[in-house]
Amino acid sequence: MKSEHAAHGSPHVLPVxxxxxxxxxxxxxxxxxxxxxxxxxxxxxxxxxxxxxxTKAILVALFFMHLKYDNKMYLSIFAGxxxxxxxxxxxxxxxxxxxxxxxxTVGHPIRPNAIIYQQTDSTQTSTGSAVAPVxxxxxx
Amino acid sequence: xxxxxxxEHPAFLExxxxxxxxxxxxxxxxxxxxxxxxxxxFGGLFCAYxxxxxxxxxxxxxxHKELDVWLGTVNTIVLITSSLTMALAIRSMQLDNKKRxxxxxxFTLLFAATFLVVKYFEYSHKFHVGxxxxxxxxxxxxxxxxxxxxxxxxxxxxxxHGLHVLGGMCLIGWLIYRTHKNRFSSAYxxxxxxxxxxxxxxxxxxxxxxxxxxxxx
Numbered sequence: 007m008k009s010e011h012a013a014h015g016s017p018h019v020l021p022v023x024x025x026x027x028x029x030x031x032x033x034x035x036x037x038x039x040x041x042x043x044x045x046x047x048x049x050x051x052x053x054x055x056x057x058x059x060x061t062k063a064i065l066v067a068l069f070f071m072h073l074k075y076d077n078k079m080y081l082s083i084f085a086g087x088x089x090x091x092x093x094x095x096x097x098x099x100x101x102x103x104x105x106x107x108x109x110x111t112v113g114h115p116i117r118p119n120a121i122i123y124q125q126t127d128s129t130q131t132s133t134g135s136a137v138a139p140v141x142x143x144x145x146x
Numbered sequence: 147x148x149x150x151x152x153x154e155h156p157a158f159l160e161x162x163x164x165x166x167x168x169x170x171x172x173x174x175x176x177x178x179x180x181x182x183x184x185x186x187x188f189g190g191l192f193c194a195y196x197x198x199x200x201x202x203x204x205x206x207x208x209x210h211k212e213l214d215v216w217l218g219t220v221n222t223i224v225l226i227t228s229s230l231t232m233a234l235a236i237r238s239m240q241l242d243n244k245k246r247x248x249x250x251x252x253f254t255l256l257f258a259a260t261f262l263v264v265k266y267f268e269y270s271h272k273f274h275v276g277x278x279x280x281x282x283x284x285x286x287x288x289x290x291x292x293x294x295x296x297x298x299x300x301x302x303x304x305x306x307h308g309l310h311v312l313g314g315m316c317l318i319g320w321l322i323y324r325t326h327k328n329r330f331s332s333a334y335x336x337x338x339x340x341x342x343x344x345x346x347x348x349x350x351x352x353x354x355x356x357x358x359x360x361x362x363x
Contacts, residue, residue, distance in 0.1 A: 017240040017332055025237070029230040036222050036356075040215065043361035051363020062353045070233045070346045077171065083178045087185040094186075095193045102197045 028069040158334040177340045191303045205290030210362040218360035228257035229349040232342050239335040251322045258315045310348045317341045
């Protein structure tokens with residue numbers, strides 16, 4: 007019984023070198039991300055930091071969490087959580103980053119009978135044109 | 147066969163599983179679903195971070211300078227090393243090396259404690275100078291609108307993460323006790339593997355918290 011079990015369910019053992027190599031890569035990437043943060047790339051700083059963090063996360067998930075060697079169902083559950091988190095954040099940002107546009111529209115209401123789709127020449131802003139006055143205090 | 151059913155099975159195998167492999171796979175499935183809920187729990191906070199940072203980029207940049215990059219880096223290295231020792235503890239149990247497994251688990255526990263001690267010094271400094279969430283914020287040295295928002299999100303995210311570290315330490319302590327009591331072997335080490343997965347997720351979340359709070363460019 008014992009030997010039969012061992013033959014069937016014997017654990018998948020990774021060599022120590024694999025774990026050490028992954029940990030080494032994680033430590034090097036940590037140093038790199040700290041060093042890069044002192045260089046100013048503007049908006050690219052965030053991108054670089056997130057790419058390095060994602061690389062580290064993938065290393066942890068594949069090797070420390072064994073996802074590379076396990077049943078791929080576990081990998082799909084984990085990938086699913088990350089996918090829905092990405093959707094959550096991206097759609098929230100669609101709202102919060104563009105919310106100011108709506109406030110602007112509310113602040114400059116369109117009057118009754120206004121011609122909304124009139125072409126305006128480049129010297130005039132659309133809100134400044136005579137056909138769609140912007141003085142919201144004058145309304146009502 | 148059915149008469150001897152209980153006698154033929156190893157002690158760790160619950161009666162509602164066909165074999166040890168099925169039991170192990172079921173436990174792992176349950177653990178990954180739990181980790182999914184963990185990702186989504188922290189996800190809400192990551193989303194709050196994204197929204198408030200996009201609204202207040204300059205304030206976030208100014209406020210992040212109050213965090214100590216070196217303490218953050220040390221804690222990152224400590225946590226990555228603890229993940230390594232956790233993985234090596236599982237490997238030792240896979241090879242039936244009980245003493246080595248306990249040694250690695252103790253190291254993992256010590257690294258976790260080191261992380262929380264460093265966090266304690268960071269927190270107590272912020273409490274001292276009044277860099278606190280919401281209405282408790284009394285610090286005056288940061289330019290920009292509503293710097294208390296930065297510290298609200300900082301304390302919420304690192305606080306929840308710290309609680310996970312504390313919970314992980316309790317679980318690792320429990321593993322050390324059970325390993326010492328000869329409850330695990332290469333045939334059955336599922337609890338060590340599951341706590342390992344939890345511990346790696348805690349490490350993984352910190353991998354994102356670190357650059358988002360300490361390394362704003």
